Amino acid sequence: MPDRPLNPTAASLLGFLHYGSMTGWDLVATAQTVIGNYWTLTQSQVYRELAAMAGSGLVEEGERGRRDRKPYSLTDAGRAAFAEWVRREPGSETIRFPLLLTIAFGRHLPPELLAEIVARHRDAHREQLARYEQMRSAALGAADEPDAHGMATLDFGLHYERAVLDWFDQLPVEIRGGEPAGQVDSA
Amino acid sequence: MPDRPLNPTAASLLGFLHYGSMTGWDLVATAQTVIGNYWTLTQSQVYRELAAMAGSGLVEEGERGRRDRKPYSLTDAGRAAFAEWVRREPGSETIRFPLLLTIAFGRHLPPELLAEIVARHRDAHREQLARYEQMRSAALGAADEPDAHGMATLDFGLHYERAVLDWFDQLPVEIRGGEPAGQVDSA
DNA sequence: TGGTACATGTAACATGTTACATGATTAG
DNA sequence: CTAATCATGTAACATGTTACATGTACCA
Numbered sequence: 001m002p003d004r005p006l007n008p009t010a011a012s013l014l015g016f017l018h019y020g021s022m023t024g025w026d027l028v029a030t031a032q033t034v035i036g037n038y039w040t041l042t043q044s045q046v047y048r049e050l051a052a053m054a055g056s057g058l059v060e061e062g063e064r065g066r067r068d069r070k071p072y073s074l075t076d077a078g079r080a081a082f083a084e085w086v087r088r089e090p091g092s093e094t095i096r097f098p099l100l101l102t103i104a105f106g107r108h109l110p111p112e113l114l115a116e117i118v119a120r121h122r123d124a125h126r127e128q129l130a131r132y133e134q135m136r137s138a139a140l141g142a143a144d145e146p147d148a149h150g151m152a153t154l155d156f157g158l159h160y161e162r163a164v165l166d167w168f169d170q171l172p173v174e175i176r177g178g179e180p181a182g183q184v185d186s187a
Numbered sequence: 188m189p190d191r192p193l194n195p196t197a198a199s200l201l202g203f204l205h206y207g208s209m210t211g212w213d214l215v216a217t218a219q220t221v222i223g224n225y226w227t228l229t230q231s232q233v234y235r236e237l238a239a240m241a242g243s244g245l246v247e248e249g250e251r252g253r254r255d256r257k258p259y260s261l262t263d264a265g266r267a268a269f270a271e272w273v274r275r276e277p278g279s280e281t282i283r284f285p286l287l288l289t290i291a292f293g294r295h296l297p298p299e300l301l302a303e304i305v306a307r308h309r310d311a312h313r314e315q316l317a318r319y320e321q322m323r324s325a326a327l328g329a330a331d332e333p334d335a336h337g338m339a340t341l342d343f344g345l346h347y348e349r350a351v352l353d354w355f356d357q358l359p360v361e362i363r364g365g366e367p368a369g370q371v372d373s374a
Numbered sequence: 375t376g377g378t379a380c381a382t383g384t385a386a387c388a389t390g391t392t393a394c395a396t397g398a399t400t401a402g
Numbered sequence: 403c404t405a406a407t408c409a410t411g412t413a414a415c416a417t418g419t420t421a422c423a424t425g426t427a428c429c430a
Contacts (some may be wrong), residue, residue, distance in 0.1 A: 038284040090285035097225040098277035106336040149226040163350030
């Protein structure tokens with residue numbers, strides 16, 4: 001019955017539908033907040049996957065609601081396909097990090113420009129770390145018993161961002177550049 | 188002249204061609220060893236990009252060599268396109284980590300199975316860390332003055348893998364599972 | 375009543391993946 | 403002479419991205 005093994009994006013949608021029927025719009029929002037830190041997906045993709053899964057019987061369209069909302073719900077086949085998917089051996093992660101390409105080809109750049117770029121990215125990661133830390137406090141504060149699975153994936157983000165910052169901070173001067181003049185630390 | 192802005196994969200090929208003319212085959216090998224840890228590409232893709240870039244004048248085909256080898260070399264346009272590309276602001280990284288999806292949906296799995304999967308992935312990361320450490324010693328031992336850019340990207344891999352292992356080690360028992368019976372640490 | 379957020383969807387294309395077909399050269 | 407490796411390439415399809423078109427409902 002399953003045309004082809006589910007892809008992780010489609011499978012995730014099925015996963016979210018276990019909480020109840022949802023529209024494409026809701027699924028995009030849910031996915032971006034829940035798994036968005038380590039799995040990207042776009043609106044287009046969600047609508048496409050939903051249409052495809054409706055075609056192969058993994059989900060069912062409900063009646064249109066308020067603003068033309070079109071809720072989808074799991075079918076038994078969808079539940080089964082998800083159960084099978086979640087048991088499979090997950091593939092290994094892919095990381096595509098354009099900044100590392102820029103650094104790898106850094107000899108073709110004026111050092112100051114490379115240093116600027118690196119500094120900007122470092123800042124972005126500092127901000128991301130702050131966001132994760134805030135999410136973590138929020139999660140711990142909100143529920144009396146925080147969800148272990150959600151916490152584990154969030155902790156991955158924290159470990160990752162801390163590692164990235166450590167890495168930025170140990171880059172040699174050739175790459176990080178020196179202090180940007182007027183902006184010196186108290187040390 | 189540049190049809191569309193270069194994609195990072197194509198740009199990397201141009202980057203490698205700065206060292207001299209190379210065939211698709213060579214480029215695949217070079218790319219996989221030099222940037223393969225944070226940028227994936229396949230053979231098919233390389234041949235496709237080369238053909239496209241030959242069409243738009245960024246590279247030039249040379250004469251067929253020994254085993255029908257078809258060397259490509261940079262043109263001035265290619266050099267210019269690369270120079271422009273490398274100066275651009277690199278996009279932020281994308282990480283797609285299927286294991287985290289499995290954990291996020293872990294409530295749908297028997298805990299022992301989840302623990303097994305997690306353990307297998309932890310092992311794989313331990314091995315990857317070992318490989319990186321070996322590469323690092325090799326790089327430091329080989330040249331009297333190791334390349335700062337190559338070392339920086341390698342160090343990213345080291346930081347990343349260490350962080351991932353730390354993360355694995357602090358996962359709660361619900362996810363990591365208990366000790367696998369006969370396999371207890373001396374502590 | 376007009377702007378913003380909600381909501382679905384299509385189109386077009388870029389990129390990534392897998393599998394296969396073909397042949398040359400080399401090493402044993 | 404035969405298996406392994408080198409080397410190019412195509413085909414087919416899956417997935418990802420961007421841009422756009424359309425209309426609804428809420429709220430200030």
